[in-house]
Amino acid sequence: ASALCNLSRIHVKLGRLDSAVDLAGQGLAIYDRLGMTLRVANARLALGIALNAAGRSGEALEQLHEALRLFQDNRQRLWEGTANFRIAEAHFAGGQYALAARHAEQALALRVIGGDWMRANVLTTLGQTLERLGQTDRARACWREALAEHERSGAAEAEQVRAFLRCTAAA
Incomplete structure (x- = not known):
């Protein structure tokens, strides 16, 4: 199983x-x-x-x-x-x-299996939900924190987070 x-x-x-x-x-x-x-x-x-x-x-x-x-x-x-x-x-x-943001915030509060890399993924998802809710400043803060972690670890997800930040900067 x-x-x-x-x-x-x-x-x-x-x-x-x-x-x-x-x-x-x-x-x-x-x-x-x-x-x-x-x-x-x-x-x-x-x-x-x-x-x-x-x-x-x-x-x-x-x-x-x-x-x-x-x-x-x-x-x-x-x-x-x-x-x-x-x-x-x-x-x-x-x-x-709104439900997505609530559960992502709960995941951050409880911590998640997967350490800093997974925390960065949660922050990325939270940023996406906040951006959809019109909370662009909070979304960018989440993405900046996620990007810092992904860059620290050399994770491939860093490029996706950079793209989110570029899109909100252009808006």
């Missing part, structure tokens, strides 16, 4: 979205059958990520909210942060920017 969920994440990165959803679903079914609550939560997270990548934000939100509930019930604060980040991404994809 773990291998299937991890493979699902790889398929998302490769753009193989149908198989990503299928693989995460298979992993979830195994964990669910075994009654492994925390693993079920992680599998729901993987399925939610795959569904969101496949453009199915409504279904993704169902899985992600259930994962969040399970992480909360089991006092898994770092995983709560990660689930909130993924919920923010799904709300953003669905055009629900």
Whole structure:
């Protein structure tokens, strides 16, 4: 089940979205059958990520909210942060920017699995939502902080953040 969920994440990165959803679903079914609550939560997270990548934000939100509930019930604060980040991404994809901003801010407050790199990704998403909400100054502040982290680590995501900053500077 773990291998299937991890493979699902790889398929998302490769753009193989149908198989990503299928693989995460298979992993979830195994964990669910075994009654492994925390693993079920992680599998729901993987399925939610795959569904969101496949453009199915409504279904993704169902899985992600259930994962969040399970992480909360089991006092898994770092995983709560990660689930909130993924919920923010799904709300953003669905055009629900205020909800996306709220969950991104919650992810930052709780911290997220993935350290500084993931924190920079959350800041990037928060910046995107704030920009859509007309809060350009706050968006730029998020992007500047995200860019600094991505540049420090040499992450490829730095270029995307630079593009966001250029677009808002031109506006």
